[in-house]
Amino acid sequence: MFVDQVRIYVKGGDGGNGAVSFRREKYVPLGGPAGGDGGRGGDVVFVVDEGLRTLVDFRYQKHFKAPRGENGRNKGQHGAGAEDLVVRVPPGTTVIDDDTGEVIADLVENGQRAVIAKGGRGGRGNIRFATPANPAPHISENGEPGQERYVRLELKLIADVGLVGYPSVGKSTLLASVTAAKPKIAAYHFTTLTPNLGVVDLGERSFVMADLPGLIEGAHEGVGLGHQFLRHVERTRLIVHVIDMAAVDGRDPVEDFHQINRELKLYNLKLEERPQIVAANKMDLPEAKENLRRFQELVPGVTVYEISAATRQGVQELMHAVADLLETLPDKPAVEEVAEAEERVVFRAEKEPEPFEISRDNEVYVVSGEKIEKLVRMTNLNSYDSVQRFARMMRSMGVDEALRKHGAKDGDTVRIGDFEFEFVE
Structure with missing residues (x-):
């Protein structure tokens, strides 16, 4: 699980x-x-x-x-x-x-x-x-x-490569074809409900690849698997964007490409800058060639590798290209980058918080505050001398006077934390 x-x-x-x-x-x-x-x-x-x-x-x-x-x-x-x-x-x-x-x-x-x-x-x-x-x-x-x-x-899984794309574009099939991982593969949307990890072994080089659940429009707001998916993309060093170039489900590959990248950007602006490779999948189907030509015309400047995850056509070339690009990227996992700001000391004239507050719970006066509650819990209430010391500290903090101002009289009940006391003049 x-x-x-x-x-x-x-x-x-x-x-x-x-x-x-x-x-x-x-x-x-x-x-x-x-x-x-x-x-x-x-x-x-x-x-x-x-x-x-x-x-x-x-x-x-x-x-x-x-x-x-x-x-x-x-x-x-x-x-x-x-x-x-x-x-x-x-x-x-x-x-x-x-x-x-x-x-x-x-x-x-x-x-x-x-x-x-x-x-x-x-x-x-x-x-x-x-x-x-x-x-x-x-x-x-x-x-x-x-x-x-x-x-x-x-x-947030730490993987070198994250496979992203719409449901049923072939991410799980690609992972299974290049690693020993055995993700669930079926002909319906959202077959993958949780990320799967696999190690791609290219002899002298290897890297970890994650098959991440499919995205849909509105994922940055939590729609579908939403944040469950996008959380894991943040840790990857490289994104492999898998596109169904044959448009088996009737979707437009160009629109798919732009929509997925919009979701990544809306979730975290840093993901827009993450290196990305496009894997044009299902190129063994007849409609794919024409869609690929149109995709390259409308989305210029994007590195595209033609593959068929089912037949393993072009898969090894893609994996070697991924390994080459990874060698140029930082070795450590891609944690959310935090801009290194100059150290500066800021002085603010802020009023110190009150050491305690007094409120009413029916007939009981309630004294609350982190300092006063810790004090009563650390007092040995079974010792007369310790109780007298606690009473002196209460007076020095101004608790007695504050209770009087709130109307407390001799014999009234005062609660501090889990303990109740009798107010004595």
Whole structure:
């Protein structure tokens, strides 16, 4: 099964909790705090594995959670950091944040790594909170939560050559005639529903060729197989445009040529600049010669090779021409080219975002904000001293005063994240 787009959930490991402990050696009176820090949570790391060619494994496992760090221990011993969770993906995988649409990573080379969800840092043990005013604190932190997000994986096959053209022009037949690939071949449109890869071996030279599903008008807007097809064209170094020169289905070869190129251009302007060879297929049929003459008159300056994929007429000449042209092109896969802009520093006078917001949920006051929610999750609510420290930090951030302005009174319920508290004057 070929799968080229999936949505999965990833979560970095939580940090380990800090410990509250004290020295208890026989001859060390008032030894002081000795609670160690928690260990760091593991990251979720994607690594390119050139042995993979599809995202099918992600159809059966869609949740990836890295392990959490160890908790701190007594005698000042810190918890061990967790190992990263390594997830292997095929070359050509683009990782996109499903909520924001931001491209997190574009993974194309074997062994390339990218951290997709970072693990949280370990919480501090009470050894970190000792001060002259409080030399024996009963304060520790919980581990920082690991980053979690839904991501979308999109696979764009990396091939040297991509076969493009309308349905039923003979792309699959051409691939089968020059490689060991066995694509489905039949006398109806959209026989090929997923890309097929094959290696063309010319002795001392070889290259990878992809048979891509047929295009139709409006493909750049997702019509037909649309984006499922066009996504894979972006990675090819060379386009071989297969045209049914015999016009078996009654279409005009000239119009077919222009329409396919319009779709490529509308999807991505860079594809208009991609080197292209025209393979005039089905030249063994009687109508093909006249159509070819007309095509060359109306589309001058285009390199055309006469072939018959069914009889293999002219196929070897086409493959050698493709190999010759590939030798003049860059070796690495054709990833979306990004213009190298000059580095410049831009200063903007932007107002800093508010550290928290207050809203109402019926009778409950809801305090929300990334900083304040992380603070409450890292507070050890089972420790009186930790709760007092949390209350002081809330006051210093202005949360208490803001609640009063919103009408909070003694005894009202306040929710922060998953926790609810009672407002006390």
